[in-house]
Amino acid sequence: MDFIVLIKANSRKRIYLFMKNIITLLLITFSTSLLSCTKSPTMTSTIDTYFEMVRPEFKGDVAFETTAFVEKFWRVAGNTGFNESVYRVVAKLEEAGYVLEANAIASDRLTYRIETRKMDRPTWEPVDASLSIVGANEKLLEQSTNRNMVLLNSASTPEGGITADVVYVQNLDDLKSKKIKGKIVYGEMRPSQLYKDAIEAGAIGIITYDNPAYLQPEKNKTSIQFRRLPYLEKYKAWGIALSYEANEKLKKALTSGAVKVKVDITTKIYSSEELTVVANVRGSSLPKESLVFSAHIQEPGANDNATGVGAQLEMAMITAKLLKSGQLEAKRTLTFLWGDEIISTHRYITEKEKRTSEINWGISLDMVGENTSLTGGSFLIEKMPDPSAIWTRGDDKHSEWGGEKLALDDMKPHYLNDFIIYVFEKQGAHANWVVNTNPFEGGSDHTPFLKADIPGLLLWHFTDQFYHTDNDRIDKVSKESLKNVGTAALVSAYTLINADEKTAQELLDLLRISAEIRLNKEFELSKAAVEGGKPVEEEEEILNAWSDWYQKSFSTVVDVVSSSDQSLLNEISKAQEELKKLNDTYSEELEATPSLHKR
Numbered sequence: 001m002d003f004i005v006l007i008k009a010n011s012r013k014r015i016y017l018f019m020k021n022i023i024t025l026l027l028i029t030f031s032t033s034l035l036s037c038t039k040s041p042t043m044t045s046t047i048d049t050y051f052e053m054v055r056p057e058f059k060g061d062v063a064f065e066t067t068a069f070v071e072k073f074w075r076v077a078g079n080t081g082f083n084e085s086v087y088r089v090v091a092k093l094e095e096a097g098y099v100l101e102a103n104a105i106a107s108d109r110l111t112y113r114i115e116t117r118k119m120d121r122p123t124w125e126p127v128d129a130s131l132s133i134v135g136a137n138e139k140l141l142e143q144s145t146n147r148n149m150v151l152l153n154s155a156s157t158p159e160g161g162i163t164a165d166v167v168y169v170q171n172l173d174d175l176k177s178k179k180i181k182g183k184i185v186y187g188e189m190r191p192s193q194l195y196k197d198a199i200e201a202g203a204i205g206i207i208t209y210d211n212p213a214y215l216q217p218e219k220n221k222t223s224i225q226f227r228r229l230p231y232l233e234k235y236k237a238w239g240i241a242l243s244y245e246a247n248e249k250l251k252k253a254l255t256s257g258a259v260k261v262k263v264d265i266t267t268k269i270y271s272s273e274e275l276t277v278v279a280n281v282r283g284s285s286l287p288k289e290s291l292v293f294s295a296h297i298q299e300p301g302a303n304d305n306a307t308g309v310g311a312q313l314e315m316a317m318i319t320a321k322l323l324k325s326g327q328l329e330a331k332r333t334l335t336f337l338w339g340d341e342i343i344s345t346h347r348y349i350t351e352k353e354k355r356t357s358e359i360n361w362g363i364s365l366d367m368v369g370e371n372t373s374l375t376g377g378s379f380l381i382e383k384m385p386d387p388s389a390i391w392t393r394g395d396d397k398h399s400e401w402g403g404e405k406l407a408l409d410d411m412k413p414h415y416l417n418d419f420i421i422y423v424f425e426k427q428g429a430h431a432n433w434v435v436n437t438n439p440f441e442g443g444s445d446h447t448p449f450l451k452a453d454i455p456g457l458l459l460w461h462f463t464d465q466f467y468h469t470d471n472d473r474i475d476k477v478s479k480e481s482l483k484n485v486g487t488a489a490l491v492s493a494y495t496l497i498n499a500d501e502k503t504a505q506e507l508l509d510l511l512r513i514s515a516e517i518r519l520n521k522e523f524e525l526s527k528a529a530v531e532g533g534k535p536v537e538e539e540e541e542i543l544n545a546w547s548d549w550y551q552k553s554f555s556t557v558v559d560v561v562s563s564s565d566q567s568l569l570n571e572i573s574k575a576q577e578e579l580k581k582l583n584d585t586y587s588e589e590l591e592a593t594p595s596l597h598k599r
Helices: 011-033 041-054 061-070 080-096 191-200 244-255 306-324 343-350 416-431 446-451 479-497 501-531 536-560 566-591
Strands: 002-005 110-118 123-133 139-142 162-168 184-187 205-208 238-241 260-270 273-281 286-296 332-339 358-365 378-382 435-438 456-462 595-598
Touching (some): 041 306, 041 416, 061 080, 080 110, 162 244, 191 238, 238 260, 273 306, 416 456, 416 479, 416 501, 456 479, 501 566
Parallel strands (some): 378 435
Antiparallel strands (some): 002 595, 110 273, 123 139
16 A cells, blocks of 8 residues: 655755755756856857857868778777778878887977787788678678678688588587587577587587667678687687578578578688887876876777777877967977777877876777667766766666676765866767766776776767667768767867866866756656655665765866965865755655555
8 A cells, every 4th residue: 555654854954955945956956057157167268269160170071081091991909900000090190290209309399109029919901801601602702892891800710611511509518418520510699608518519610699678689680790719729710690581591491491601701810920010299288197098909890989980080180280370389298199999099008108198087989989879879078986976877878788786895985077068069069969977887998097096088879779780881871970979089189288277177167067967867867766765865865976076076177287276275165065965855855754554
């Protein structure tokens, strides 16, 4: 039976709390409505100056042309496509005025280097492949139209291909009960689940199907999401991934009896070196502080991540032009990094002896050029870990990528989230471009920064119905998206690398309003939750987490101040106290909220 439990309290106290909260809510509502025009007006002036500087320069041509060049190749560290992409980036950097680090003189502020490392395993690339059902009139798959059909690390078949019976398995136990030796094992599962057991049971190769639902496989019938085999040199075996269409045809053929297929695969597996490009714009007065942009080259798609490579290259070239013309000041160092996802960024962070600057901020560009009318999803800013990664509710939503639930100890309070969102929303308003956010999920080049306790976040798009598939090609890329992301990213960077005491105060002003708006939203959600029967203590924990996150974020604005500024410290303390009082007020009202329970 449902009933309302009215919280007993002194009438005067209840009236006092009611009036106090009405006034508070009115003030928050007022500040929210003025957000777009009152958020740090002096910062707005600075940011607008940089927008006026960057927008005429960022045309998107270099970004798009580079994306088109890079996406032609099936790229993994050390292979032909990866290395050709590196050389393309380097050629354009030199064209823009960057000097090879080894040849640079003291006055050169624009430099680059190529880091070369021997790989501990061979690299790989596909050359050609086809799959046919014996007796059928047409091929199931061909490399020319399904370039993800061959599993990464697959060996070649014997010259002229190989023909063998197909054995379908529903699970790994079937490998024990069915005759596998000398045959091809076919299963609707991830190849990593099947490969080793199937080959050890005597299979000559595997065929798998495993396209997740968010790829809309029944609609995108020819898509194949790229998959890999573990590199196990002793096996020298191969594997094929099927599209939805090919999977349905093969299953149907098996319902009529035994099926033989012909598989013809040519791949290259060879020793190589891993290349990483590091381009630096040396800071004029604070060169030992830096912001690092990172974009990974490997992965065979256009949006993932040829767009990150292309957008970042145009950003580096524009920066060089603005610096040489005297339009741009760069007090701190700005670094552009191209390499192998996560690995190159982690190494850049940890190999401190190879860089002259400490890293203040890190930003990852991954899948930044999508035509969302074709791919679906939205542009997203993946935030540094904040309480929305623990309590995901209201306007906060995880992407289809998802992420492990975090704990309060995993939080990374910092102004970077709200600052980047603010800059990108300004570009969104200017260009009629949709900007959204998602709670922290991980999985790209922002994670090494965070693991090293460096503020870092991700710029990307999701959900993409062509993600990691061979339909992620140049026709799914938007020059406008490349322009919008690149423009806002540069404006953000220029603001931070030139930040000073005034910027610190502006960041604090921005955070104060953002914190009040967030706490107001969370209070409304918690109040509704309590009214619906949720324990008050659980909802107070959420409010306290957000209050604590922002109070700690207030303190981070000092990282752009070269010396201790007592007036700024006083303002931080004042902001923290105000937010604490607001949180206490909301907690009191939650405790006085009528609650619905079930008996």
